[in-house]
Amino acid sequence: MTPEEMAEIHARCFTAQRPWSADEFSALRAGTHVFACVRERGFALGRAIAGEAELLTIAVSPEFQGRGIGRELLESFEEAARRRGALRAFLEVCAANHPAIALYRACGYAEAGRRAGYYRDRDGKRADAILMHKQLA
Numbered sequence: 001m002t003p004e005e006m007a008e009i010h011a012r013c014f015t016a017q018r019p020w021s022a023d024e025f026s027a028l029r030a031g032t033h034v035f036a037c038v039r040e041r042g043f044a045l046g047r048a049i050a051g052e053a054e055l056l057t058i059a060v061s062p063e064f065q066g067r068g069i070g071r072e073l074l075e076s077f078e079e080a081a082r083r084r085g086a087l088r089a090f091l092e093v094c095a096a097n098h099p100a101i102a103l104y105r106a107c108g109y110a111e112a113g114r115r116a117g118y119y120r121d122r123d124g125k126r127a128d129a130i131l132m133h134k135q136l137a
């Protein structure tokens with residue numbers, strides 16, 4: 001999947017926050033510890049360093065959501081992270097993002113902490129960031 005395709009899916013998924021540009025996806029993917037997991041209309045980006053993996057983003061085109069693609073991508077992220085020696089995975093999610101939180105909980109992630117008012121949407125409304133983690137090994 002090209003950086004342009006990632007940016008297009010990302011922009012359609014994240015309407016409340018500023019979407020990431022194709023240049024930003026290019027720069028991220030050039031990082032040595034960064035890896036991508038891809039399905040036809042969705043992708044996940046992860047980074048694994050020193051035994052820990054971070055889910056940088058995950059997105060499925062709105063018209064393809066609810067068909068199990070997000071779960072597949074999250075599982076691929078975890079497999080790829082394990083292959084890179086990660087023992088633990090973590091991620092950050094907006095407290096208002098109920099579908100994503102439901103996905104992470106269903107896949108075994110637990111809340112590890114919160115950053116109060118961390119996210120601000122285009123209308124200036126603030127929401128907490130929830131940090132979640134999962135033991136991979």
Ligand SMILES: CC(C)(COP(=O)(O)OP(=O)(O)OC[C@H]1O[C@@H](n2cnc3c(N)ncnc32)[C@H](O)[C@@H]1OP(=O)(O)O)[C@@H](O)C(=O)NCCC(=O)NCCS
Nearest residue numbers: 013058059060065066067068069070071099100102103106
């Ligand atoms: C979060 C996201 C990746 C989920 O992808 P998806 O392909 O729709 O998810 P799946 O169909 O694989 O669902 C897997 C599980 O997640 C949960 N889930 C997913 N969408 C849900 C929703 N709208 N409401 C409640 N639970 C939901 C369910 O537990 C579901 O399991 P079930 O179908 O057996 O009930 C997708 O909604 C998305 O791209 N959202 C916009 C981008 C985003 O918010 N990314 C996360 C940023 S941290």
